[in-house]
Protein backbone atom coordinates (compact mmCIF):
# COMPACT_ATOMS: atom_id res chain seq x y z
CA UNK A 1 0.00 0.00 0.00
CA UNK A 2 2.82 2.39 0.98
CA UNK A 3 4.76 3.58 -2.06
CA UNK A 4 7.16 6.42 -2.78
CA UNK A 5 8.04 8.87 -0.02
CA UNK A 6 6.59 12.20 -1.12
CA UNK A 7 7.69 14.41 1.76
CA UNK A 8 9.44 14.15 5.09
CA UNK A 9 8.70 16.75 7.73
CA UNK A 10 9.92 17.18 11.30
CA UNK A 11 7.35 14.87 12.84
CA UNK A 12 5.72 13.06 9.92
CA UNK A 13 6.41 11.35 6.60
CA UNK A 14 3.98 11.39 3.68
CA UNK A 15 3.85 8.49 1.22
CA UNK A 16 2.08 7.97 -2.06
CA UNK A 17 -0.46 5.09 -2.05
CA UNK A 18 -1.97 3.00 -4.83
CA UNK A 19 -5.26 4.88 -4.46
CA UNK A 20 -5.57 8.08 -6.47
CA UNK A 21 -5.60 11.29 -4.39
CA UNK A 22 -5.05 9.40 -1.15
CA UNK A 23 -1.76 9.63 0.77
CA UNK A 24 -0.42 7.85 3.83
CA UNK A 25 0.84 9.86 6.80
CA UNK A 26 3.35 8.20 9.13
CA UNK A 27 3.83 9.84 12.54
CA UNK A 28 7.48 9.74 13.66
CA UNK A 29 8.89 9.54 17.20
CA UNK A 30 10.87 12.75 16.74
CA UNK A 31 10.20 15.93 18.64
CA UNK A 32 11.56 19.33 17.60
CA UNK A 33 11.23 22.88 18.89
CA UNK A 34 12.46 26.37 18.04
CA UNK A 35 12.39 25.69 14.30
CA UNK A 36 14.19 22.35 14.81
CA UNK A 37 17.14 23.90 16.69
CA UNK A 38 16.19 21.65 19.60
CA UNK A 39 15.73 17.99 18.74
CA UNK A 40 14.51 15.00 20.71
CA UNK A 41 12.37 11.90 20.46
CA UNK A 42 10.65 9.31 22.56
CA UNK A 43 9.52 5.78 21.95
CA UNK A 44 5.81 5.59 21.22
CA UNK A 45 5.35 9.26 20.31
CA UNK A 46 4.32 8.48 16.73
CA UNK A 47 1.64 6.13 17.99
CA UNK A 48 0.33 8.59 20.58
CA UNK A 49 0.15 11.48 18.14
CA UNK A 50 -1.48 9.36 15.43
CA UNK A 51 -4.09 8.22 17.95
CA UNK A 52 -4.72 11.72 19.35
CA UNK A 53 -5.13 13.25 15.88
CA UNK A 54 -7.39 10.44 14.76
CA UNK A 55 -9.65 10.65 17.84
CA UNK A 56 -9.93 14.42 17.56
CA UNK A 57 -10.43 14.55 13.79
CA UNK A 58 -13.19 11.93 14.00
CA UNK A 59 -14.86 13.88 16.80
CA UNK A 60 -14.65 17.11 14.81
CA UNK A 61 -16.17 15.38 11.77
CA UNK A 62 -19.23 14.57 13.91
CA UNK A 63 -19.70 18.33 14.42
CA UNK A 64 -19.58 18.98 10.69
CA UNK A 65 -15.95 20.05 10.41
CA UNK A 66 -14.36 18.65 7.26
CA UNK A 67 -10.95 16.99 7.73
CA UNK A 68 -8.55 15.10 5.50
CA UNK A 69 -8.72 11.92 7.69
CA UNK A 70 -9.92 8.71 6.02
CA UNK A 71 -8.76 5.81 8.20
CA UNK A 72 -6.02 4.66 10.54
CA UNK A 73 -3.48 2.11 9.34
CA UNK A 74 -1.34 0.04 11.73
CA UNK A 75 -0.09 1.82 14.82
CA UNK A 76 1.49 5.01 13.51
CA UNK A 77 -0.12 5.74 10.16
CA UNK A 78 -3.31 7.11 8.66
CA UNK A 79 -4.75 7.42 5.17
CA UNK A 80 -5.80 10.96 4.32
CA UNK A 81 -7.20 12.80 1.31
CA UNK A 82 -4.43 14.40 -0.69
CA UNK A 83 -4.64 18.18 -0.27
CA UNK A 84 -2.48 21.12 -1.17
CA UNK A 85 -1.55 22.63 2.16
CA UNK A 86 -2.29 26.35 2.41
CA UNK A 87 1.03 27.73 3.73
CA UNK A 88 -0.56 29.53 6.66
CA UNK A 89 -0.27 28.30 10.23
CA UNK A 90 -3.50 29.33 11.90
CA UNK A 91 -3.11 29.87 15.64
CA UNK A 92 -6.13 30.22 17.92
CA UNK A 93 -5.63 31.47 21.48
CA UNK A 94 -8.01 31.33 24.45
CA UNK A 95 -5.38 32.18 27.03
CA UNK A 96 -2.27 34.20 26.26
CA UNK A 97 1.01 32.27 26.28
CA UNK A 98 4.14 31.89 24.17
CA UNK A 99 5.04 34.30 21.39
CA UNK A 100 2.08 36.71 21.59
CA UNK A 101 2.32 37.09 25.36
CA UNK A 102 6.04 37.86 24.94
CA UNK A 103 5.47 40.23 22.01
CA UNK A 104 3.11 42.45 24.03
CA UNK A 105 4.86 42.04 27.38
CA UNK A 106 1.85 40.32 28.95
CA UNK A 107 2.22 37.59 31.56
CA UNK A 108 1.42 34.09 30.41
CA UNK A 109 -2.03 33.01 31.55
CA UNK A 110 -4.15 36.06 30.70
CA UNK A 111 -7.62 34.79 29.82
CA UNK A 112 -8.91 36.37 26.60
CA UNK A 113 -12.52 37.59 26.44
CA UNK A 114 -12.73 36.44 22.85
CA UNK A 115 -10.58 33.84 21.04
CA UNK A 116 -7.75 35.39 19.06
CA UNK A 117 -7.02 34.04 15.56
CA UNK A 118 -3.59 34.71 14.09
CA UNK A 119 -1.91 33.78 10.82
CA UNK A 120 1.75 32.86 10.45
CA UNK A 121 3.44 32.28 7.10
CA UNK A 122 4.47 28.61 6.99
CA UNK A 123 8.08 28.92 5.91
CA UNK A 124 10.89 27.36 7.96
CA UNK A 125 13.59 29.44 6.24
CA UNK A 126 11.84 32.61 7.41
CA UNK A 127 10.95 31.07 10.80
CA UNK A 128 7.20 31.23 10.22
CA UNK A 129 6.71 35.01 10.55
CA UNK A 130 3.41 36.57 11.66
CA UNK A 131 1.29 37.50 8.66
CA UNK A 132 -1.67 39.89 8.40
CA UNK A 133 -4.71 39.08 6.23
CA UNK A 134 -3.57 41.67 3.67
CA UNK A 135 -0.08 40.18 3.62
CA UNK A 136 -1.60 36.74 2.93
CA UNK A 137 -3.54 38.28 0.02
CA UNK A 138 -0.43 40.11 -1.19
CA UNK A 139 1.47 36.80 -1.25
CA UNK A 140 -1.27 35.29 -3.42
CA UNK A 141 -1.63 32.34 -1.05
CA UNK A 142 -5.36 32.81 -0.52
CA UNK A 143 -8.29 34.90 -1.67
CA UNK A 144 -10.62 36.87 0.64
CA UNK A 145 -13.19 34.07 0.69
CA UNK A 146 -10.55 31.58 1.86
CA UNK A 147 -9.51 33.84 4.74
CA UNK A 148 -13.10 34.17 5.94
CA UNK A 149 -13.62 30.42 5.67
CA UNK A 150 -10.37 29.57 7.47
CA UNK A 151 -11.18 31.94 10.34
CA UNK A 152 -14.73 30.65 10.62
CA UNK A 153 -13.53 27.01 10.65
CA UNK A 154 -10.74 27.84 13.12
CA UNK A 155 -13.25 29.34 15.58
CA UNK A 156 -15.65 26.40 15.17
CA UNK A 157 -12.76 23.96 15.72
CA UNK A 158 -11.80 25.95 18.82
CA UNK A 159 -15.32 25.66 20.27
CA UNK A 160 -15.39 21.90 19.72
CA UNK A 161 -11.84 21.36 20.98
CA UNK A 162 -12.49 23.42 24.10
CA UNK A 163 -15.44 21.15 24.89
CA UNK A 164 -13.50 17.95 24.14
CA UNK A 165 -10.67 18.99 26.48
CA UNK A 166 -12.91 20.50 29.17
CA UNK A 167 -14.59 17.10 29.57
CA UNK A 168 -11.23 15.54 30.40
CA UNK A 169 -10.05 18.21 32.81
CA UNK A 170 -7.80 20.09 30.38
CA UNK A 171 -7.78 23.80 29.50
CA UNK A 172 -7.14 24.48 25.84
CA UNK A 173 -4.78 27.46 26.00
CA UNK A 174 -3.92 27.72 22.30
CA UNK A 175 -3.27 25.60 19.24
CA UNK A 176 -1.96 25.68 15.68
CA UNK A 177 -3.79 24.13 12.75
CA UNK A 178 -3.24 23.89 9.03
CA UNK A 179 -5.80 23.76 6.26
CA UNK A 180 -5.54 22.10 2.88
CA UNK A 181 -7.49 22.36 -0.35
CA UNK A 182 -8.87 19.13 -1.76
CA UNK A 183 -8.87 18.60 -5.51
CA UNK A 184 -12.45 19.90 -5.69
CA UNK A 185 -11.31 23.12 -3.99
CA UNK A 186 -12.90 22.37 -0.61
CA UNK A 187 -10.93 23.69 2.37
CA UNK A 188 -10.47 20.99 5.01
CA UNK A 189 -8.63 20.68 8.30
CA UNK A 190 -5.35 18.88 7.56
CA UNK A 191 -2.03 18.11 9.29
CA UNK A 192 -2.53 17.13 12.96
CA UNK A 193 -3.93 18.12 16.33
CA UNK A 194 -1.65 16.76 19.06
CA UNK A 195 0.21 17.92 22.18
CA UNK A 196 2.93 19.02 19.72
CA UNK A 197 0.81 21.88 18.44
CA UNK A 198 -1.52 22.69 21.34
CA UNK A 199 -0.97 24.16 24.79
CA UNK A 200 -2.90 22.00 27.24
CA UNK A 201 -3.00 22.78 30.96
CA UNK A 202 -4.47 20.49 33.59
CA UNK A 203 -7.53 22.22 35.08
CA UNK A 204 -6.76 21.20 38.67
CA UNK A 205 -2.97 21.49 38.85
CA UNK A 206 -2.21 23.86 35.94
CA UNK A 207 0.50 21.35 34.90
CA UNK A 208 1.46 21.59 31.25
CA UNK A 209 0.57 18.48 29.25
CA UNK A 210 2.10 19.48 25.91
CA UNK A 211 5.28 20.27 23.99
CA UNK A 212 6.20 23.08 26.38
CA UNK A 213 7.44 20.27 28.66
CA UNK A 214 10.07 19.55 26.01
CA UNK A 215 10.69 23.18 24.97
CA UNK A 216 11.22 24.26 28.58
CA UNK A 217 12.91 21.04 29.86
CA UNK A 218 10.17 20.34 32.38
CA UNK A 219 10.53 16.54 32.18
CA UNK A 220 7.76 13.92 31.98
CA UNK A 221 7.24 14.65 28.26
CA UNK A 222 6.21 11.13 27.28
CA UNK A 223 4.06 10.71 30.39
CA UNK A 224 2.19 13.94 29.63
CA UNK A 225 1.48 12.99 26.00
CA UNK A 226 0.30 9.58 27.22
CA UNK A 227 -1.92 11.22 29.84
CA UNK A 228 -3.65 13.31 27.16
CA UNK A 229 -4.28 10.23 25.00
CA UNK A 230 -5.55 8.11 27.91
CA UNK A 231 -7.96 10.82 29.04
CA UNK A 232 -9.22 11.27 25.46
CA UNK A 233 -9.68 7.53 25.04
CA UNK A 234 -11.75 7.43 28.20
CA UNK A 235 -14.06 10.15 26.93
CA UNK A 236 -14.21 10.10 23.12
CA UNK A 237 -15.10 7.02 21.09
Ligand code: UDP
Pocket residue numbers: 089091097098099100128174175176196197198199211
Ligand atom coordinates in the same frame (compact mmCIF):
# COMPACT_ATOMS: atom_id res chain seq x y z
N1 UDP B 1 2.77 26.16 17.25
C1 UDP B 1 3.05 25.07 16.43
N2 UDP B 1 3.99 25.21 15.45
C2 UDP B 1 4.66 26.36 15.24
C3 UDP B 1 4.38 27.45 16.08
C4 UDP B 1 3.42 27.32 17.06
O1 UDP B 1 2.44 24.01 16.56
O2 UDP B 1 5.50 26.41 14.33
C5 UDP B 1 1.75 26.03 18.29
C6 UDP B 1 2.35 26.04 19.69
O3 UDP B 1 2.58 24.72 20.14
C7 UDP B 1 1.26 26.70 20.50
C8 UDP B 1 0.57 27.64 19.52
O4 UDP B 1 0.90 27.15 18.22
O5 UDP B 1 0.31 25.74 20.95
C9 UDP B 1 1.02 29.07 19.65
O6 UDP B 1 2.42 29.14 19.60
P1 UDP B 1 3.20 30.51 19.81
O7 UDP B 1 2.89 31.43 18.69
O8 UDP B 1 2.91 31.00 21.17
O9 UDP B 1 4.71 30.15 19.61
P2 UDP B 1 5.81 29.51 20.53
O10 UDP B 1 5.63 29.96 21.93
O11 UDP B 1 5.60 28.05 20.35
O12 UDP B 1 7.07 30.01 19.91
